[in-house]
Amino acid sequence: MFAISLNNHSPIHEQVAGSIEKLILTGVIEPDSPLPSVRELASELAVNPNTIQKAYFKLESEGITYSVAGKGRFATSDVNSVKKVKIKHHIDNISYEANLLSELGIDVNGILTELEKIR
Amino acid sequence: MFAISLNNHSPIHEQVAGSIEKLILTGVIEPDSPLPSVRELASELAVNPNTIQKAYFKLESEGITYSVAGKGRFATSDVNSVKKVKIKHHIDNISYEANLLSELGIDVNGILTELEKIR
Amino acid sequence: MFAISLNNHSPIHEQVAGSIEKLILTGVIEPDSPLPSVRELASELAVNPNTIQKAYFKLESEGITYSVAGKGRFATSDVNSVKKVKIKHHIDNISYEANLLSELGIDVNGILTELEKIR
Amino acid sequence: MFAISLNNHSPIHEQVAGSIEKLILTGVIEPDSPLPSVRELASELAVNPNTIQKAYFKLESEGITYSVAGKGRFATSDVNSVKKVKIKHHIDNISYEANLLSELGIDVNGILTELEKIR
DNA sequence: GTGGTCTAGACCACG
DNA sequence: GTGGTCTAGACCACC
Numbered sequence: 001m002f003a004i005s006l007n008n009h010s011p012i013h014e015q016v017a018g019s020i021e022k023l024i025l026t027g028v029i030e031p032d033s034p035l036p037s038v039r040e041l042a043s044e045l046a047v048n049p050n051t052i053q054k055a056y057f058k059l060e061s062e063g064i065t066y067s068v069a070g071k072g073r074f075a076t077s078d079v080n081s082v083k084k085v086k087i088k089h090h091i092d093n094i095s096y097e098a099n100l101l102s103e104l105g106i107d108v109n110g111i112l113t114e115l116e117k118i119r
Numbered sequence: 120m121f122a123i124s125l126n127n128h129s130p131i132h133e134q135v136a137g138s139i140e141k142l143i144l145t146g147v148i149e150p151d152s153p154l155p156s157v158r159e160l161a162s163e164l165a166v167n168p169n170t171i172q173k174a175y176f177k178l179e180s181e182g183i184t185y186s187v188a189g190k191g192r193f194a195t196s197d198v199n200s201v202k203k204v205k206i207k208h209h210i211d212n213i214s215y216e217a218n219l220l221s222e223l224g225i226d227v228n229g230i231l232t233e234l235e236k237i238r
Numbered sequence: 239m240f241a242i243s244l245n246n247h248s249p250i251h252e253q254v255a256g257s258i259e260k261l262i263l264t265g266v267i268e269p270d271s272p273l274p275s276v277r278e279l280a281s282e283l284a285v286n287p288n289t290i291q292k293a294y295f296k297l298e299s300e301g302i303t304y305s306v307a308g309k310g311r312f313a314t315s316d317v318n319s320v321k322k323v324k325i326k327h328h329i330d331n332i333s334y335e336a337n338l339l340s341e342l343g344i345d346v347n348g349i350l351t352e353l354e355k356i357r
Numbered sequence: 358m359f360a361i362s363l364n365n366h367s368p369i370h371e372q373v374a375g376s377i378e379k380l381i382l383t384g385v386i387e388p389d390s391p392l393p394s395v396r397e398l399a400s401e402l403a404v405n406p407n408t409i410q411k412a413y414f415k416l417e418s419e420g421i422t423y424s425v426a427g428k429g430r431f432a433t434s435d436v437n438s439v440k441k442v443k444i445k446h447h448i449d450n451i452s453y454e455a456n457l458l459s460e461l462g463i464d465v466n467g468i469l470t471e472l473e474k475i476r
Numbered sequence: 477g478t479g480g481t482c483t484a485g486a487c488c489a490c491g
Numbered sequence: 492g493t494g495g496t497c498t499a500g501a502c503c504a505c506c
Contacts, residue, residue: 011481026222037493048483053495061418068244070490070493083223090220094230097212104144104206106237111213114229118220125425130505167506249490263461286491321461328458332468335450339475341383342444348471349451356463368496394478405498410480427478427505 001036004045012047016055021064024075025083035065035073091115120155123164131166135174140183143194144202154184154192210234239274242283250285254293259302262313263321273303273311329353358393361402369404373412378421381432382440392422392430448472 002019004012023029035041038056042049056073059065064082067073076082095115098108121138123131142148154160157175161168175192178184183201186192195201214234217227240257242250261267273279276294280287294311297303302320305311314320333353336346359376361369380386392398395413399406413430416422421439424430433439452472455465 013481022222026224038495039493048485050484051482054481056494067494068246068490069249069495071244072493074244087220087223087225090216090223093216094213094220097209097216101206101209101213101237103141104202104209106206108237110233110236111230114233117229118225118227125428125431128424128426130426132505170506173505251490260460289491292490325458325461325463328454328461331454332451332458335447335454339444339447339451341379342440342447344444344475346475348474349468352467352471355467356458356465370496395480396478405500407499408497411496413479424479425505426480429478 001041001044004047013051013054013058016041016045016052017058020055021059021062024064025079025086027079029075031075031077031079033075035075037072087118091119120160120163123166132170132173132177135160135164135166135171136177139174139178140181140205143183144198144205146198148194150194150196150198152194154194156191206237210238239279239282242285251289251292251296254279254283254285254290255296258293258297259300259324262302263317263324265317267313269313269315269317271313273313275310325356329357358398358401361404370408370411370415373398373402373404373409374415377412378416378419381421382436382443384436386432388432388434388436390432392432394429444475448476 002023004015004019006012008015020029020035029035035056036044038049038052042052045052056065056067060067060073062082063078064076065073066076095112098111098115102108121142123134123138125131127134139148139154148154154175155163157168157171161171164171175184175186179186179192181201181204182197183195184192185195213230217230217234221227240261242253242257244250246253258267258273267273273294274282276287276290280290283290294303294305298305298311300320300323301316302314303311304314333350336349336353340346359380361372361376363369365372377386377392386392392413393401395406395409399409402409413422413424417424417430419439420435421433422430423433452469455468455472459465
C-alpha cells in the first residue's frame with residue numbers, strides 16, 4: 001500500500017496519516033470505501049497498533065475518515081470539502097515562503113499574482 | 120533586538136538562530152560585526168544559556184557566523200554566498216508545495232514558470 | 239420505513255430503537271399495531287438480526303413495545319405516559335445545556351422560564 | 358483540583374479534558390498560566406500518563422491549551438474565541454432538543470425566540 | 477525536569 | 492472480527 005521510513009525525523013503516525021490522506025484526497029481510495037483495519041495495517045507495516053490508531057485519529061479529527069464500531073473505518077464521502085482546506089493550506093505555505101524570499105530582496109510579485117489566480 | 124515566542128511549536132534555539140540569521144542576511148547586522156555574547160543574549164531573552172549556545176552552534180555550522188578565540192563571535196564577511204543558499208532553499212520549498220498542489224489537481228504551471236525566472 | 243446511517247458514531251441498535259420509538263410516539267405506528275419481525279426488519283435494513291434484537295429489547299424495557307408469545311411484538315397501547323417521560327427527558331437535557339451556557343457567562347433566564355411554562 | 362469517576366461510562370481522558378476545559382473557559386485557570394504536568398496530574402489522579410496526554414491532546418487540538426517542549430503546558434491566551442465556539446455548540450444542542458420536543462407535539466416557539474436573542 | 481513518541485500487552489462495546 | 496480505552500513500561504528532544 002505504502003511504505004514508512006524509520007530513519008526519518010517525522011513520527012511514524014504522521015507518515016501513516018499523511019500517506020493515507022494523500023491516497024484519499026487524490027481519489028486512489030474512493031469515498032466511503034473501507035480502510036485497512038488497525039490490526040491489519042499495524043502488522044503489515046510492522047508497527048504497534050496504537051501507532052496506527054493515532055494516525056487514524058488524526059485523519060478522523062480532520063474529517064478525512066470516519067469509523068463505525070464493529071464494522072471498520074472508511075474514507076469520507078465528502079472529499080471535496082477536505083480538499084479545499086488542504087489547498088488553502090498549501091497556498092498559505094507558498095505565500096509564507098514567498099514573503100521570506102522577498103525579505104531576502106527577491107521580487108516575488110509574479111508568484112503572488114499566480115497565487116491570486118488559484119485562490 | 121528581537122523577540123521569541125514560547126507559544127510556538129518550534130524550539131527556542133531554532134527561533135533564536137532564525138532571528139539572528141535574518142538580521143545578518145538582511146544587513147541589519149553588518150558583516151564582521153560582533154554578536155552579543157552567549158551569557159548576554161541569554162539574560163536578555165530570559166532563556167537558558169545552553170539554548171543560546173545551541174543556536175550559535177547552528178549558525179556557525181551554516182557559515183553564517185564565525186568565532187575568534189578570546190574575541191567573540193562575528194557575522195560572516197561573505198553574506199552573499201549564504202544568501203544564495205537560503206534563496207535556493209525557499210525556492211525548493213515553494214516548488215515542493217506546488218507539487219503537493221498539483222497532486223490535488225491544481226494547475227501550478229504559472230507558479231513554476233515564475234520560479235524558473237528567479238532561479 | 240426508515241433509514242439508518244453507518245457514518246454516525248451512535249450504535250446501530252440505538253438508531254433503530256430511536257427511529258421506531260419516534261414512529262410510535264408520533265402516532266405513525268398506531269397503538270397495539272404489530273411491528274415487523276426481527277428477521278424481517280434485519281433483512282430490510284441489511285443489518286445483523288442480533289442488532290435488531292437489541293433495539294427491540296431496549297424498546298420493551300422502556301415500555302414502548304410489548305411482546306406476545308407466538309404472536310409477535312406490538313406498539314404500546316398507552317402512548318401518552320411514554321410520551322410524558324420523553325418530554326421530561328428532553329426538557330432536562332435543555333436545562334442541562336442551559337446550565338452549561340450559564341457557566342460560560344450567558345444569561346439563560348429567558349430559556350428557563352420558557353421551560354417552566356412547558357414543564 | 359478536580360475528581361474523576363471510574364464507574365462512569367465516559368472515558369477518563371474525556372472527563373479530564375472536560376474538567377480542565379471548564380476551568381479554563383470559566384477563568385479559574387487564567388490565560389497563559391501553566392497546567393499541571395502530564396506526570397504530575399497522572400499520579401495525582403492515579404491514572405496512566407498516556408491517559409492524561411490523550412486528554413491534553415484533545416484540548417490542544419481544540420486550541421484550548423498549547424505546549425512548549427521542555428517547559429510545560431499552558432492555557433490559551435485567547436479564551437474568548439474558544440468560548441464563542443463552545444457557546445454556539447450548546448445553542449445548537451438546545452435547538453436540536455427543542456426540535457425533538459416539537460416532534461412530540463410541544464410548542465417550542467418561546468424557547469426558539471429566546472435562543473435567537475442569545476445567538 | 478518537561479512534552480512527544482512508541483511498544484507490548486489487556487479489556488470493553490459493537491456487529 | 493472491528494474500533495476504543497487503558498496500563499506499564501521505554502526512549503527521545505528540549506530546556
